[in-house]
Every structure is written in C-alpha cells, then in structure tokens.
Amino acid sequence: MQAPLIFLLVLAQILLTIAMYVGxxxxxxKALKNGGVNVDKRLPHKEAWPDYVLKFTNNxxxxxETPVLFYVLCIILxxxxxxxxxxLSTALFYVLTRIVHAYLHNHSN
Numbered sequence: 001m002q003a004p005l006i007f008l009l010v011l012a013q014i015l016l017t018i019a020m021y022v023g024x025x026x027x028x029x030k031a032l033k034n035g036g037v038n039v040d041k042r043l044p045h046k047e048a049w050p051d052y053v054l055k056f057t058n059n060x061x062x063x064x065e066t067p068v069l070f071y072v073l074c075i076i077l078x079x080x081x082x083x084x085x086x087x088l089s090t091a092l093f094y095v096l097t098r099i100v101h102a103y104l105h106n107h108s109n
Contacts, residue, residue: 003083006074009091013070016099017063023106024056059105070094 028049031037036050049057074091077083 003078003081005088006078006083006091009088009095010071010074012095013067013098016095016102017060017067020056020060020063020102020106024053024060027053027056055106059102062101062105067098 031050031053037048037053070091077087
C-alpha cells in the first residue's frame, strides 16, 4: 500500500474547506444584492447577516475544528509508515461524513 495515498484524502478535505469559502462568498454577495444585510453592522456583528449566510459562516468554523486533528493524524500515520487499508478506509469515511455534514449544515439544517 502506498502511504502517500492518504494525502489525497487530506486534499479532499482541504478542497471541501475551499468550497465552503466559495459558497460563503456566493451567499454573502446574494444577501448584499437582496438588501438582506444591515450594512452598518455587517463587520462587527454576525447577526447583521441572514440565517442562510450564518449557516455557511458556522460551517467554515467547523472546518477548523476536528479536521485539524484529521490532518495531524494523517501526517503522523504517514510519518510512522502506518498507512494501511484500515487507515485509508477510515480516513475516506471521515472525509465523506464531513462532505455530508457540510451539505446538511448548509442546505437542510
């Protein structure tokens, strides 16, 4: 088994985070165009934004909680040459659940 394969899953998680940033910019632009934002309070107060923008903002915060531990664990597994089928399948499961979490958090929450 090739240990660097685990970094493809790390890359997938990073791409998810980038996608959430892009999505947040899209919904913020939409909110600004629709006039749904208290422009005077938008910088210092999160509550100036509509709920659908806050969902994306909260999801961005989530992308820097447990995924950071995932990154560290992947690097440790790679450094110890301990990447095996179990580690790869567990990492794949984790990334897939993060994708589902991001979708549910931003669309049907």
